Amino acid sequence: MTIRISLVHFLNSAPLGWGFLHGPFKEGFEVIPSAPSVCADQLAKGEADIGLIPSVEYQRIPNLAIIPGISISSFEKIRSLLLIKPKGKKEIRSVALDTSSRTTAALTKILLFETRGLRPEFVPHSPDLDVMLDRCDAALLIGDAALQVNPDDYDTIDLVEEWNSRWKKPFVCAVWACRKGVGLPQDIIKIFHSAKEWGLQNIPEIAASYAKQLNLSIKFLEDYLKYNINFDLGPEHIEGLREFHSLAEKHGLISTLRSLEFIS
Numbered sequence: 277m278t279i280r281i282s283l284v285h286f287l288n289s290a291p292l293g294w295g296f297l298h299g300p301f302k303e304g305f306e307v308i309p310s311a312p313s314v315c316a317d318q319l320a321k322g323e324a325d326i327g328l329i330p331s332v333e334y335q336r337i338p339n340l341a342i343i344p345g346i347s348i349s350s351f352e353k354i355r356s357l358l359l360i361k362p363k364g365k366k367e368i369r370s371v372a373l374d375t376s377s378r379t380t381a382a383l384t385k386i387l388l389f390e391t392r393g394l395r396p397e398f399v400p401h402s403p404d405l406d407v408m409l410d411r412c413d414a415a416l417l418i419g420d421a422a423l424q425v426n427p428d429d430y431d432t433i434d435l436v437e438e439w440n441s442r443w444k445k446p447f448v449c450a451v452w453a454c455r456k457g458v459g460l461p462q463d464i465i466k467i468f469h470s471a472k473e474w475g476l477q478n479i480p481e482i483a484a485s486y487a488k489q490l491n492l493s494i495k496f497l498e499d500y501l502k503y504n505i506n507f508d509l510g511p512e513h514i515e516g517l518r519e520f521h522s523l524a525e526k527h528g529l530i531s532t533l534r535s536l537e538f539i540s
């Protein structure tokens with residue numbers, strides 16, 4: 277049986293998928309590179325068996341279980357989830373939301389209200405910063421598009437830095453989740469943890485590959501993967517994820533709140 281994996285195609289996810297794409301875990305797996313929002317849709321529709329999904333989507337897609345111990349998270353500043361304004365603009369009456377995002381779109385809405393008391397108009401938009409800022413006062417960009425923004429050119433808010441400042445917990449951006457009832461190998465957890473470790477050992481290679489695509493320095497991308505992104509899912513992460521889900525329910529961004537369930 278070939279297991280279909282929906283993998284986010286951004287740099288921040290590459291260490292988790294590199295072993296399935298280029299390493300020792302290619303056999304038995306078909307990798308579908310996608311935007312985070314598309315990963316969630318593919319898993320929901322049964323087009324993938326396992327997906328690296330936005331963490332908020334765990335609450336929206338029924339009958340999922342999480343692979344334990346692995347996530348895309350950050351403890352302080354993430355650099356790739358940015359709310360961007362032109363320099364000097366004070367009011368935020370409208371925000372263009374990167375349509376690649378669902379977790380960060382929810383986080384933006386939560387933070388703007390909880391920290392500033394704002395409920396601006398939110399406009400879904402493809403990730404084109406110039407056009408987004410022509411249409412709205414501020415723009416949410418995530419992933420590789422955010423990494424390519426020079427923060428000196430704009431007023432920027434690092435959304436995870438803002439989250440951590442307020443709630444003192446790591447922010448979990450994405451988790452590996454699978455549909456219940458899908459036949460998976462008994463050692464699936466071990467496979468995914470081994471793939472993660474293999475990817476982390478190959479960060480220099482990953483950074484060199486993406487540096488060409490993004491026209492950014494290898495050193496910058498290596499530091500990003502080593503120091504801005506955390507790939508674990510321990511007790512602190514789970515606490516932060518539960519806090520985020522509770523806030524999402526409070527703000528009407530999910531309909532019901534259910535407990536986290538993990539593959540055993």
